[in-house]
Amino acid sequence: MLSEKGQVRDVYDAVADPTRRKILQMLTDVEELPLYEITVHFQMGRTAVSKHLAILKEADLVVARKVGRETRYRLNAKPLKEIQDWVSFYEGFWKERMLKLNQLLEEEK
Template sequence: MNEKSQARDVYEAVADPTRRKILQMLADVEELPLHEITVHFQMGRTAVSKHLAILKDADLVIARRIGRETRYRLNATPLREIQDWVSYYEGFWKQRIIKLNLLLEEEK
């Protein structure tokens, strides 16, 4: 199994609302330690750590140790895959709306 196939799927990683909230938090700051992330959730450090591990496996967060503390920061590059996928459907819907508007204009 190669390294890419062992990495967690970015879509799977962002499917969970808790992980999306963590990503949003990290997007707003340079980096945060685990204890500062944990206070925003009604779950323990272990549960938050598991969510961070999934995000790390998908390469969405980067962890660095400073003494006994681990600090996390966002790596938004893998989100480009999702943006590219969604942008295709954005174009799809824009075309459908244009066609609908043309049909409505013809019926007037």
């Protein structure tokens, strides 16, 4: 999906905001939620929550479905794999560094 600037929304940018992370967390527990049910969990108006959902939608993290006059949202977790892969790389990096540090400390004993 394209952002307002005509660019694809970065998944990292989308999850950088605590409000959007909370929305994603809420959507993990249910099949889908309408906008009004999401909005009641925040101290902001419907328009502000809609803007957060639009950013999540641009990053393909949520899917919107119209049911009558209401829009329902559900989680699409596939793009989160990119973050998992990135973090996993650094997890391996730090494990290796810690092993080397432990070896050095053992040698010094």
